[in-house]
Amino acid sequence: MDMATKWLGTNFPGVRFREHPTRKHGVQKDKYFAIYYKVDGKRREESLGWASQGMSAAKASQVLAKLKEAARTGEGATSLAEKRKLAEAKREEERQQEEARARENITFADYCANDYLPLARVTKKPESIRKTEEHVKNWLGPVVGRLPLKNIRQMHMQKVLLAMANAGRSPRSIQYVFATFRAIWNHARNNGFVQVQSPTKGVALPKVNNERKRYLSRPEADALLAELATRSPQTHDLALLSLDTGMRFSEVTGLTWGCVDLDKGRIDILNAKGEKDRAIPMTARVKELFESMTPGASNELIFKSRVGGQIGKISKSFDLAVEKLGLNKDVDDPKQIFSFHCLRHTCASWLIEAGTDLYVVQKTLGHSTPVVTQRYSHVADASIANAFRAMEADTAKAQPGKKVISLGDR
Template sequence: MSYLWHSSKFKGVRFREHPTRKHGIVADRYFVIRFQLDGKRREEALGWASQGWTEQKAALELEKLRTSGRIGDGPCSLREKRKEQEAKRQAEAEAETARKVQEERDNLTFNRFFADTYMPQQKADGKSARSVAREDEFARLWIGPAFGSKPLRKIAPLDLERLKKNMMNAGRAARSISYCLAVARQVFNHAKRLGLYDGEAPTAKVKKPTEDNRRVRFLSHEEADRLLEALALKSPNVHDMALLSLHCGLRAGEIFGLEWGDVDMERGVITIRGTSVKAGTRTKSGKTRPAIMTDAVKEMFAQRVHGQHHDLVFPDRSGKKAVQVSDSFNRVVSALGFNEGVEDDRQKVVFHKDPTRHDDPALKVKIVRAKLRDMVSGRLSRVQKMLIETMVPMYLELLDMQNTYGTPGFDFDRYVRVQNLFRTNLGQLANAAKGYGQKDPESWGVNLSEVLKDA
């Protein structure tokens, strides 16, 4: 379509009129400018008078472009000017977006990040349901009330110390407090990997509490007898496992992995192997060690149906390796009231997790001495004290021999001799108790494993 163009009173500015639309009392005018750029004639549209353009404004815009072209500073055409303005608007929009992202990042609270990002990722990564539930519990009960509403960047070591103090005042174990701090540390590390947190996590400057989760509860002989009697009525299989644990010091995992080829009825020895064809690694250290059977254990094994060499002694109902002790054990313990009113987990009766399993020899000596002392009620005589001190080094020697069991040059005969000597001293310790108000030694049912446990 061709238009009728009119020249304005300003050189380089012209316009055409709209055939019908008015602006005021005159026809609406559409302004364009014409100029030379790099030796070529250029024409660029500005807009309608109804949009605010006039001859004077068009002339000023043309002069700006001519000046920019002469001095080489700024856009030399409206196209360049529009590009420049668009780039400026885009830069401003990006800056605003970055500002909002930074603001959101700066205000991102621990609770929000934990719920919206951290926990969904842990579940997606396949973390066990038990661990997920445990971490969620720590966040709800402890971390959240302490500093969950604070932005991550504002959480300081002092907040973590306050968390520790709250848990300690509530009587939480050092192990639980360390676990809770570990959860907080994982959250900060995850935020750092995602670029949502900078710098060192405040957890790095917080010292974990000293952990002492050693079990300090020992069953008396009377309690052990009551437990075994009740288990025999409830579950003979659990009774046999408990008997083996009490008399020979085996842990649950070692019992689950025990094979008939490890049971030497003739010599009265159980070989607890570090690895097994069916059960895989079983001992805590991965080392093979022996355990001497008591008469009660021999009788228990004799009454069980023997399988092939690599058959499990205590398989589960499907014939496979068990993964946990039947709940019958806990129900019997509850029925007997052993854990009634006991709040400290270390004081509760659970399936064998022996406190003598430590690397510190001095600590082992203290524990075995305490266990020997607990076998005698009332005041110790001088003879009893001497017997206990004599038995402690025997324990250490037996422990060392257990750790080297099965290696070349292992002296099995000496191992048995020391075991027998230890038993003899136990008997003497019991006999020395006469006259001091202790129970009749014959009723003690003393066996080596009550004192001598694998470390």
């Protein structure tokens, strides 16, 4: 303390004060109280505060008594600085305990909104974020949104399954929603919010069979493109690209000018489904289509919605054209119903009919495994059978008079 300061004694041993030169507290000058004492033979001095702040000689004496008692017994703080440190440590401990309780009781909805989605918006595509938010809002939130993560059980996920099934949602849609839940759960598990496996484990989901058996003949494809050209030039161009490249709808609508290389006659598909890039050669009419358009900036979408963004769904003109051509007339089997995605299926089928190896088709279409490409094996089987029949016919011509056993007779 400042040795030039004039300290005055009180009726309480070890308590003293100094007066403010001008400020008053009531009718007397304001007083600043301090205490002094010894710990382990060393003198300690502590400043306590002004009378105008509520301090008094009696209160200062009580503080001094507690510090001396702590020094005597070895329990508690023996100085105000130490007391402040202990208080801060206690507050920090209480804060950590509160955070632990909050982490332990965090709800699915809060974790998704405050922890999962902020990072996902940085690392995932906007369409993936949109679907995640849709799944949480429509299906996951109503069942498990308000539940703490630790309380979510298999029975809750069975309720999600039942709700979607009762609403007539497809097996594929149900699987997508469950995949969204697993992604959020695994994220929480990796960050220490939960320790157990996802409660989706053990929930039997409906089987998915989205194999499309329908593909167009070349006359049908030409008729469809001609009809679309009269209804919507943009839809015509989208359909032509999918038909001649096997690109998915989202890949076509997400195409930017930087992905089109007219000199090399190549389209680069970046960040496609499965996060795998691939390159597709242009057919003559695809190249002609791009050459007829005015190129934009490298990151500019080639096909835009009315508001300038990426097109979210196929135009109604496509369905009207399909209806007019009768492509789905008297078709009840979902596998045989023609949709925009069947243009991709048609491209794959035509490639195989032309003798393209299944592995090449897999890489062209961007299938993650050969299993998906095997869906088109029926086309390959037919091509193989036709090839052997042609060989059989050539053999018969080369060896007149000799009987050739037809492969179909075996």
